[in-house]
Amino acid sequence: MAGEENFKEELRSQDASRNLNQHKVAGHPHSRSLEMLLRRFRAVHTKQDDKFAxxxxxxxxxxxxxxxxxxxxxxxxxxxxxxxxxxxxxFTAQKPYCNTSWILAVGPHLSEAEQLNLTIPQAPNGSFLTCLMYLPVPWNLDSIIQFGLNDTDTCQDGWIYPDAKKRSLINEFxxxxxxxxxxxxxxxxxxxxxxxxxxxxxxxxxxxxxxxxxxxxxxxxxxxxxxxxxxxxxxxxxxxxxxxxxxxxxxxxxxxxxxxxxxxxxxxxxxxxxxxxxxxxxxxxxxxxxxxxxxxxxxxxxxxxxxxxxxxxxxxxxxxxxxxxxxxxxxxxxxxxxxxxxxxxxxxxxxxxxxxxxxxxxxTRASVLDFCKNRQLCKVTLVMSCVWFTVSYTYFTLNLRMRELGMSVHFRHMVPSIMEVPARLCCIFLLQQIGRKWSLAVTLLQAIIWCLLLLFLPEGEDGLRLKWPRCPATELKSMTILVLMLGEFSLAATVTVFFLYTAELLPTVLRATGLGLVSLASVAGAILSLTIISQTPSLLPIFLCCVLAIVAFSLSSLLPETRDQPLSESLNHSSQISFQKDVALDSSSDGSFRNKVKDMKTKETSSDDMSEEAAKNVILNAQILRLDPYPVSNSALKQFNKEEANSQAP
CATH class of the missing domain: 1.20.1250.20 (MFS general substrate transporter like domains)
Structure with a gap:
């Protein structure tokens, strides 16, 4: 394995020198067949590193x-x-009225409307006040009807909820x-x-x-x-x-x-x-x-x-x-x-x-302090905490924005829940095609786009009338709801990718503790969202969503890819970046190599599984056949072949 690593390092250094010399081969198309073989080789190499695999x-x-x-x-x-x-x-909203059952002692046959009319003060528009009542007086019913009541106070004997259709915590307590x-x-x-x-x-x-x-x-x-x-x-x-x-x-x-x-x-x-x-x-x-x-x-x-x-x-x-x-x-x-x-x-x-x-x-001595001591672990935790903070803050902000538009509680939960199912299922395609790292970046980018659109849409029902008075309020409201739904759609996919990605980045010995720490960032984001929305104008929370999402998008590029990589078991086994090499082909003199690739592809289709040895030979041949002025050194090849022979010796 040491020889193989040295061989890979030499390939990396030679590729770097070719990039510095602006080699024209770098602009040519990649070989998809070889790329597929490289992926298969990485999968085989992963299984060797991970005994549990x-x-x-x-x-x-x-x-x-x-x-x-x-x-x-x-x-x-x-x-x-x-x-x-x-x-x-x-917490279903209920309209309360002061309990004024005292008047039933002098007028037991009063209807509910008559009772409210005699004992509850009215607002200028004619509606009954919810938190005030007329104080009881030692009069008979005729006197109360003739002269009325004047002295008011807060509710003395609790409240009644005549319009309530359901029993909720509001009217229970x-x-x-x-x-x-x-x-x-x-x-x-x-x-x-x-x-x-x-x-x-x-x-x-x-x-x-x-x-x-x-x-x-x-x-x-x-x-x-x-x-x-x-x-x-x-x-x-x-x-x-x-x-x-x-x-x-x-x-x-x-x-x-x-x-x-x-x-x-x-x-x-x-x-x-x-x-x-x-x-x-x-x-x-x-x-x-x-x-x-x-x-x-x-x-x-x-x-x-x-x-x-x-x-x-x-x-x-x-x-x-x-x-x-x-x-x-x-x-x-x-x-x-x-x-x-x-x-x-x-x-x-x-x-x-x-x-x-x-x-x-x-x-077994691993502790929370290792998240500060271990550099790789600290970087992963900080970046993922930033992502989770952003996702949580944005999700709660969009949900509260939906409430400002006057949507019912059942609509605010049923429709996003229905949309979350296909959003999460779409992650299967993303993860298979572009891996964990870029799937996270794509979903964050979508969230940025929807938040930017929200900056140009009206805030709340009053904003619909003030910002665009000539536009139909119904259409603007529907457009705002649609953008909010699409934003929650993107965030649902981000959460799914996030959990998988974080669990694979963290080592087994501290995996759950790391998930707990990034969950703290999630709660902090939710608390910040609730605080800002209750105390600041509605445009600022959406603007912060955009800023935080851009920061999280930028920081996610610092993380390594975990697809086809073994799970980290201990603190010493940090996440490894997979060995990826693109083979550039010269369009003027690559006929022999293309024939080699064609032969390899034919052999590949005839067998479902390619052995590890065959995959390694294909990669080595591809590197040797590459047309560039800096071929792989013979010493590196000899060292690699020597290590392979020793590893296969009984």
């Missing part, structure tokens, strides 16, 4: 065991979305007339739970394992989700929402870590994409159930009943063999792999199992 090949790359594992991650994702967005449907800020308190508590849960579950997942962290998060969903239906005070409701938010972020971190470490290649990408699609399905399920149920407690009862069967995960969920190896639990790792092979009806060769040995360096 070979083991998972023997277990079955995507057999019954892996399919079951992926399916098990879908159901909790649905319920996570269900409980995460439940707050939006339990009387969050009106100066108590509306408690609704914001619920959102703050949920954000605080996400902050603390990101840290706690990130550490738990890396210290105790993926399996215990998933079980703890599911237990939290059952206890806090089902228990919310029985709270008897608003403060207790806040406590249960605090617990639910920790469980939601805990499951997201631990499940993605488990799926990343059990699956290889594109199967890993497909699993995470599908998990996010089912998260959107959970949001749609919540919207439909919330629309049909008349009481907010029934919403949590239904969600709690659906979560209870997840207790069965205690017996059917596996642990990550990569994490077990990093913790020195070789025996347990072998047992898990053998069980997976038995489910897939495969047999692992004994020599592959014997290769699983304790790591040379102790990796």
């Amino acid at each position: 070979n083991l998972l090949d023997a277990v079955g790359e995507f057999g019954t065991f892996q399919q079951r594992l992926v399916a098990l991650t879908f159901i909790p994702s649905i319920m996570s979305a269900f409980f995460m967005f439940a707050d939006h449907f339990v 009387d969050l009106v007339c100066g108590m509306e800020t408690k609704k914001d308190t619920a959102q703050i508590m949920f954000m605080a739970g996400l902050l603390i849960g990101s840290l706690i579950f990130g550490l738990i997942t890396d210290k105790m394992g993926r399996y215990p962290a998933i079980l703890l998060s599911l237990l939290g969903l059952i206890i806090f989700g089902f228990g919310t239906a029985f709270v008897n005070s608003f403060h207790l409701y806040l406590f249960f929402r605090f617990g639910i938010s920790q469980s939601v972020v805990g499951y997201a971190i631990s499940s993605i870590s488990l799926a990343t470490e059990w699956l290889v290649g594109e199967h890993r990408a497909h699993a995470i994409i599908l998990e996010h699609c089912f998260f959107a399905v959970g949001a749609m399920l919540l919207t439909g159930i919330a629309y049909s149920l008349p009481h907010w407690r029934l919403l949590f009862l239904v969600g709690g009943i659906l979560v209870i069967p997840l207790i069965s995960y205690i017996w059917i969920l596996p642990e990550s063999p990569r994490w077990l190896m990093m913790k020195g639990k070789v025996k347990e790792a072998k047992q898990v792999l053998c069980y997976a092979a038995s489910v897939n009806k495969k047999t692992i060769p004994s020599n592959l199992l014997d290769e699983l040995q304790l790591p040379r360096k102790k990796v």
Whole structure:
């Protein structure tokens, strides 16, 4: 391997010198056949570097065991979305009036309208005031009707909600007339739970394992989700929402870590994409159930009943063999792999199992401080935190902008959730064609475009009339909604690529902790969005979306590509940039090389799998046949061939 690395370094240095001399061959088209062979060689080389890739090949790359594992991650994702967005449907706006039932003692046969007319002050436009009432007087009904009441005060005996069609937290705990800020308190508590849960579950997942962290998060969903239906005070409701938010972020971190470490290649990408699609399905399920149920407690009862069967995960969920190896639990790792092979009806060769040995360096001492000490890890964490901060800030800003346009809560959640499914499925095509790095860049670029368009569209319903008074308000409003939807579409794809990319960039020993840290940036972005929108003009938040997205787009270019690369296991195994070489062809004298490529392509189509040795020979021949004034040195070739002979010797 050392000879091969030296050979590659010499090729890189010679390519650099050719670029400095402005060699005219560099402008010629690339050979697609050789590029395909290079990709195949990188895949073979990756499997050699990653011993778990070979083991998972023997277990079955995507057999019954892996399919079951992926399916098990879908159901909790649905319920996570269900409980995460439940707050939006339990604070249904209600119009309150002071409870003036005292007048029924002197006029028991009064209708509701007559009662309000006698005991509630009216505004100049004739509507009843919601937070004032006439004070009781020791008169009979005739005197009250004849002379009327004059002394007013705030509500003394609570409120009534005559127009309410559903029972919500508003009329359950009387969050009106100066108590509306408690609704914001619920959102703050949920954000605080996400902050603390990101840290706690990130550490738990890396210290105790993926399996215990998933079980703890599911237990939290059952206890806090089902228990919310029985709270008897608003403060207790806040406590249960605090617990639910920790469980939601805990499951997201631990499940993605488990799926990343059990699956290889594109199967890993497909699993995470599908998990996010089912998260959107959970949001749609919540919207439909919330629309049909008349009481907010029934919403949590239904969600709690659906979560209870997840207790069965205690017996059917596996642990990550990569994490077990990093913790020195070789025996347990072998047992898990053998069980997976038995489910897939495969047999692992004994020599592959014997290769699983304790790591040379102790990796169990890894801690959060390593994110500052390790340069590569620090760079990855900072860049991805910036991206996640941007995505979260932009998403909340667009969602709040939608609310300013007067859209109903059901529309604001159902339509984006429906659009998120194809948005996330599009990531499959992007990741296969251009890889993780450029997929992230493309989705961020789309978000930049939609945010720039929003700068030229009116803000809110009043802005529709002020900015373009001659244009039809309905058309402008529809255009603004469409741009907002497309922006959320792009952000949904960005989130999916982000989770996959971050999980592959982080080492196994600190993967969950790193996901927790970047989740902190997500919550910070959401908090900033809520703060800025409530205190500043509506044009500034959109402008900041553009600026932050451009910064995140620029910083994403610093990250290495992870497609066809082995997962980093320890801190010493940093993310590697794949060996990519483009072969330039001289259009005037490349007939022999083109014939070689044609022969190679013919041989390739006759066989599904090309051996590693054949791929290496093709690449070497391509480099030797390249027409340039700086051929590969004989010493490098001899050294490479010597290393190959030694590696193949018994």
